[in-house]
Amino acid sequence: xxxxxxxxxxxxxxxxxxxxxxxxxxxxxxxxxxxxxxxxxxxxxxxxxxxxxxxxxxxxxxxxxxxxxxxxxxxxxxxxxxxxxxxxxxxxxxxxxxxxxxxxxxxxxxxxxxxxxxxxxxxxxxxxxxxxxxxxxxxxxxxxxxxxxxxxxxxxxxxxxxxxxxxxxxxxxxxxxxxxxxxxxxxxxxxxxxxxxxxxxxxxxxxxxxxxxxxxxxxxxxxxxxxxxxxxxxxxxxxxxxxxxxxxxxxxxxxxxxxxxxxxxxxxxxxxxxxxxxxxxxxxxxxxxxxxxxxxxxxxxxxxx
Amino acid sequence: xxxxxxxxxxxxxxxxxxxxxxxxxxxxxxxxxxxxxxxxxxxxxxxxxxxxxxxxxxxxxxxxxxxxxxxxxxxxxxxxxxxxxxxxxxxxxxxxxxxxxxxxxxxxxxxxxxxxxxxxxxxxxxxxxxxxxxxxxxxxxxxxxxxxxxxxxxxxxxxxxxxxxxxxxxxxxxxxxxxxxxxxxxxxxxxxxxxxxxxxxxxxxxxxxxxxxxxxxxxxxxxxxxxxxxxxxxxxxxxxxxxxxxxxxxxxxxxxxxxxxxxxxxxxxxxxxxxxxxxxxxxxxxxxxxxxxxxxxxxxxxxxx
Numbered sequence: 001x002x003x004x005x006x007x008x009x010x011x012x013x014x015x016x017x018x019x020x021x022x023x024x025x026x027x028x029x030x031x032x033x034x035x036x037x038x039x040x041x042x043x044x045x046x047x048x049x050x051x052x053x054x055x056x057x058x059x060x061x062x063x064x065x066x067x068x069x070x071x072x073x074x075x076x077x078x079x080x081x082x083x084x085x086x087x088x089x090x091x092x093x094x095x096x097x098x099x100x101x102x103x104x105x106x107x108x109x110x111x112x113x114x115x116x117x118x119x120x121x122x123x124x125x126x127x128x129x130x131x132x133x134x135x136x137x138x139x140x141x142x143x144x145x146x147x148x149x150x151x152x153x154x155x156x157x158x159x160x161x162x163x164x165x166x167x168x169x170x171x172x173x174x175x176x177x178x179x180x181x182x183x184x185x186x187x188x189x190x191x192x193x194x195x196x197x198x199x200x201x202x203x204x205x206x207x208x209x210x211x212x213x214x215x216x217x218x219x220x221x222x223x224x225x226x227x228x229x230x231x232x233x234x235x236x237x238x239x240x241x242x243x244x245x246x247x248x249x250x251x252x253x254x255x256x257x258x259x260x261x262x263x264x265x266x267x268x269x270x271x272x273x274x275x276x277x278x279x280x281x282x283x284x285x286x287x288x289x290x291x292x293x294x295x296x297x298x299x300x301x302x303x304x305x
Numbered sequence: 306x307x308x309x310x311x312x313x314x315x316x317x318x319x320x321x322x323x324x325x326x327x328x329x330x331x332x333x334x335x336x337x338x339x340x341x342x343x344x345x346x347x348x349x350x351x352x353x354x355x356x357x358x359x360x361x362x363x364x365x366x367x368x369x370x371x372x373x374x375x376x377x378x379x380x381x382x383x384x385x386x387x388x389x390x391x392x393x394x395x396x397x398x399x400x401x402x403x404x405x406x407x408x409x410x411x412x413x414x415x416x417x418x419x420x421x422x423x424x425x426x427x428x429x430x431x432x433x434x435x436x437x438x439x440x441x442x443x444x445x446x447x448x449x450x451x452x453x454x455x456x457x458x459x460x461x462x463x464x465x466x467x468x469x470x471x472x473x474x475x476x477x478x479x480x481x482x483x484x485x486x487x488x489x490x491x492x493x494x495x496x497x498x499x500x501x502x503x504x505x506x507x508x509x510x511x512x513x514x515x516x517x518x519x520x521x522x523x524x525x526x527x528x529x530x531x532x533x534x535x536x537x538x539x540x541x542x543x544x545x546x547x548x549x550x551x552x553x554x555x556x557x558x559x560x561x562x563x564x565x566x567x568x569x570x571x572x573x574x575x576x577x578x579x580x581x582x583x584x585x586x587x588x589x590x591x592x593x594x595x596x597x598x599x600x601x602x603x604x605x606x607x608x609x610x
Contacts, residue, residue: 116610121592124584149595151610159608169584171476171524172596179598180608197583204553208523211554215520218513219476248509249516276605278502279429279474283604287426290454291477291600293484299588300581303464303485305456 001158003184003225003267004036007242008045009259010231017046017073024090025080027262032084034264037110037156042229043091043120043165043188044103046074049229050093051125051142052135052192052236061142065095069106069114082112087155089186089227091164093142094119103143105162105188107153116153118162119146122170133196135236152180158269161222165189168226169212171219172294178220179282183269185217188227193237206241210251218249221275223267231258247272306463308489308530308572309341312547313350314564315536322351322378329395330385332567337389339569342415342461347534348396348425348470348493349408351379354534355398356430356447357440357497357541366447370400374411374419387417392460394491394532396469398447399424408448410467410493412458421458423467424451427475438501440541457485463574466527470494473531474517476524477599483525484587488574490522493532498542511546515556523554526580528572536563552577 006027011020024041031039044050050064069092070078081088087110094104103123107116123145125137150173152161161177161184168187177185191209193202209226217224223246230240240258243251244265253263276282293304311332316325329346336344349355355369374397375383386393392415399409408428412421428450430442455478457466466482466489473492482490496514498507514531522529528551535545545563548556549570558568581587598609 121595122590124590145592146595149610152608153610154608166584166590169524170591171480171521172591172599175476176596176598179602179605181605195583198579200579201553204555208554211516211520211523215516216476218516219474248506249513250509274503274505278500279471281604282602285427285429285471286475286477286603287450288600288603290426290451291481293481294477295593295596295600297484297587298591298593299586300484300486303457303459305454305458 001156001267001269002035002037002264003223003244004031004034004039004262004264005225005227005242005244006031006039006041007227007240007255007261008042008229010233011048011229012234013048020046021074021077023260024077027260028080028084028086028088030262031264032086034262035266036086036264038087040186040225040227041088041090041188042227043190044093045090045188045229046092048233049190049238051138054129054136054138062095065093065101067095078108078112081108081110085110089162089188091188101143102146103139103164105164107155107160107162109155115155116151116160116162117148118151118164119148120164120167121146122167124166134194135196137196150176152177152182159183161185163187165191171216174216174220178222182222183272184223184225186225190229191239193239205239209239209241210243213243213245214249214251217245217247219280221247221272221280223247223269223272247275306461306572306574307340307342307569308528308549309336309339309344309567309569310530310532310547310549311336311344311346312532312545312560312566313347313534315538316353316534317539318353325351326379326382328565329382332565333385333389333391333393335567336569337391339567340571341391341569343392345491345530345532346393346395346493347532348495349398350395350493350534351397353538354495354543356443359434359441359443367400370398370406372400383413383417386413386415390415394467394493396493406448407451408444408469410469412460412465412467414460420460421456421465421467422453423456423469424453425469425472426451427472429471439499440501442501455481457482457487464488466490468492470496476521479521479525483527487527488577489528489530491530495534496544498544510544514544514546515548518548518550519554519556522550522552523580524585526552526577526585528552528574528577552580
């Protein structure tokens with residue numbers, strides 16, 4: 001499978017959604033020329049990463065959300081997918097009929113049809129307004145916890161799982177999808193280079209991003225493709241390092257810029273089988289009777305022995 | 306905490322257990338001089354990695370096992386711990402009164418007293434005799450699956466978890482211990498550099514070893530210290546790269562040889578708190594209602610959506 005990642009550089013407050021769609025379509029063309037059958041775009045791709053801003057006014061908030069997908073503004077992306085025969089993953093802020101907000105991603109096939117939806121489960125940040133921080137991280141205010149689980153969807157003879165941003169740091173994310181025979185996990189992210197909670201060395205944001213992708217790809221025998229929105233959005237810097245990771249745990253492609261950039265590999269999905277049949281042959285080696293705390297506890301508690 | 310790893314070079318078939326104990330005691334002295342309060346020794350430390358050999362005769366098999374710990378041969382190690390005031394972790398083949406074999410590790414305090422025991426849960430390899438392979442990997446023949454769970458033990462004002470070798474590649478291992486507030490996970494391993502099941506590039510054995518330690522240390526906000534038995538045991542080569550990993554996911558010490566070698570760091574256990582209180586604040590962010598497949602399924606199955 002020709003597997004591409006379309007990393008987006010900064011989307012500033014003043015940038016229109018239509019202008020972003022244009023950039024996405026241009027990257028889809030680029031990816032197609034380089035042999036891609038599928039391209040992964042970022043989380044909340046159509047707008048700036050708005051959870052960094054405190055907003056009270058519902059109309060102001062809702063301008064960042066989509067109540068239909070596709071819609072007039074995003075339709076050209078779906079048209080391009082159908083014209084080029086390229087499937088894609090993209091993230092956006094979804095507003096339901098019941099006025100519930102989700103941090104959502106969709107899987108679109110090469111006819112431009114939506115075949116899978118995921119709503120982010122591991123929402124980072126906080127819901128309250130913090131005063132002593134350089135910016136907010138209000139995902140817990142603007143979004144509800146995803147209610148669709150970690151689904152796995154058949155597309156182009158491959159089993160796709162989806163997750164979003166912070167989900168990629170939680171091993172449960174990948175494991176639940178691997179237990180449904182996922183062969184590839186696709187995700188988008190917006191990761192500020194500054195941690196507002198403690199003085200985390202900036203390099204760690206990239207280090208921990210990459211080792212999370214690598215170890216979880218390996219430990220589940222699947223491909224992982226991750227697309228950043230990055231660079232400086234109105235002065236707020238986010239990391240790049242979009243990457244495609246093989247089931248060996250190795251990074252086989254990585255972006256070098258913090259701007260719009262396409263990376264593309266020929267991904268041999270059968271490579272994962274070597275891991276799933278031997279070292280990670282789940283049915284031979286897993287011992288769920290010893291994993292119970294994973295579902296019985298939410299937070300950490302006392303030793304049980 | 307002064308945290309050391311005592312890596313063992315090869316232990317050949319002809320090497321006596323007493324000679325190995327001497328090497329372990331020498332490394333404990335070295336570690337003490339370098340400020341260690343605790344030292345991690347390898348899996349099945351007292352003998353060669355005997356699961357590579359097919360044996361039918363019970364007496365022949367049992368010479369690799371210990372039916373008491375400590376015993377006459379291993380007592381000098383416990384005496385040295387008490388004399389130096391250094392705690393340790395070590396792995397050995399345990400034979401119970403009921404004649405059951407386990408791949409076992411113990412936690413010993415600085416008075417030389419055993420304060421915790423773990424029996425390996427993720428046993429790799431096979432129980433049958435394979436003909437077309439360069440050597441056997443008979444852990445499933447010689448050992449039963451551990452029956453003690455992934456316990457967490459208080460020692461030197463720190464909460465220790467233990468695992469063994471292949472366990473380190475399974476994210477469930479660390480998560481179950483982190484949910485019991487583990488601050489440090491210690492482990493030993495014997496990892497052949499050749500994969501008998503497929504033509505795995507040799508470098509991957511080390512790559513996947515390290516990314517597993519790194520990502521799981523980070524994703525659980527804990528220290529990981531891992532000790533190899535390595536080098537060429539009667540012609541059978543095993544990887545080194547014993548390592549100490551911080552809760553940042555960074556390797557802070559790593560062996561350079563494939564011989565007896567001590568590495569030692571001053572490990573700030575409170576570093577993990579920064580992760581456990583923010584990005585990995587389990588009680589705020591985990592969603593066990595979406596993790597159920599982890600305990601409901603052993604092997605991989607069909608998508609549930």
